[in-house]
Amino acid sequence: MNPTRIKICGITRIDDAIHAARCGADALGFVFYERSPRHVEPARVREIVEALPPFVTTVGLFVNREVGQVRQIADFCGLDVIQLHGDESPAICRQLAPYRVIKALRLRDEKILDRLDSYPARAILLDAYVPDQFGGTGHRCDWQLAARVAREYPVILAGGLDSDCVAEAVARVRPYGVDVSSGVEQAPGIKDPHKVAAFIHKVKSVRNCGASA
Numbered sequence: 001m002n003p004t005r006i007k008i009c010g011i012t013r014i015d016d017a018i019h020a021a022r023c024g025a026d027a028l029g030f031v032f033y034e035r036s037p038r039h040v041e042p043a044r045v046r047e048i049v050e051a052l053p054p055f056v057t058t059v060g061l062f063v064n065r066e067v068g069q070v071r072q073i074a075d076f077c078g079l080d081v082i083q084l085h086g087d088e089s090p091a092i093c094r095q096l097a098p099y100r101v102i103k104a105l106r107l108r109d110e111k112i113l114d115r116l117d118s119y120p121a122r123a124i125l126l127d128a129y130v131p132d133q134f135g136g137t138g139h140r141c142d143w144q145l146a147a148r149v150a151r152e153y154p155v156i157l158a159g160g161l162d163s164d165c166v167a168e169a170v171a172r173v174r175p176y177g178v179d180v181s182s183g184v185e186q187a188p189g190i191k192d193p194h195k196v197a198a199f200i201h202k203v204k205s206v207r208n209c210g211a212s213a
């Protein structure tokens with residue numbers, strides 16, 4: 001049985017990053033989408049990355065950015081993984097090699113099942129579908145459909161998770177990992193240390209028989 005990996009997304013402050021790492025987060029996400037209330041400048045992210053312990057994975061989130069810009073920012077900040085949260089094609093994912101790519105897809109209906117094979121991504125992040133919004137919405141996705149996807153692919157479940165619902169979500173979907181942003185915040189971009197600790201504790205205490213390596 002593998003543990004459910006935990007990504008805390010929308011980090012903008014060193015203290016929040018260190019606290020999440022101490023609580024046991026596997027990965028931290030930084031939003032480079034300028035229209036997000038969690039947007040953070042590359043110079044700040046570089047400082048945060050330099051302050052982190054060695055075994056915490058750093059993930060940069062981009063929405064429909066040009067590949068060269070994504071690479072430039074990722075190289076500058078020292079990021080480990082790139083998460084593409086817009087309408088990026090499978091070809092764009094390929095162009096970012098050797099960076100590992102997580103492709104985020106907003107789960108609208110079963111048509112998603114036909115699109116998955118084309119993505120050369122290390123994992124698919126399933127988020128809620130909210131018209132005209134790319135992420136960080138606080139809305140849940142269809143866990144039943146997500147569970148079907150998770151039987152075939154490594155899935156990172158996102159969308160409206162918090163410490164109250166995450167144990168049930170893991171038990172039902174059996175994802176590779178979970179991702180949370182607004183559910184552990186005091187305000188957009190500002191994490192609540194108690195909510196972060198409670199979320200991570202809940203995930204670590206639930207059995208996930210389906211999670212693959």
Ligand SMILES: O=C(O)c1ccccc1NCC(=O)[C@H](O)[C@H](O)COP(=O)(O)O
Pocket residue numbers: 009010029031033036037038061063085127134135136137138139158159160161179180181182183
């Ligand atoms: O968080 C944002 O503001 C955001 C904006 C645009 C694209 C992606 C964004 N966040 C990506 C994430 O990975 C979030 O953690 C994910 O969407 C879940 O968010 P939430 O429902 O608030 O937990």
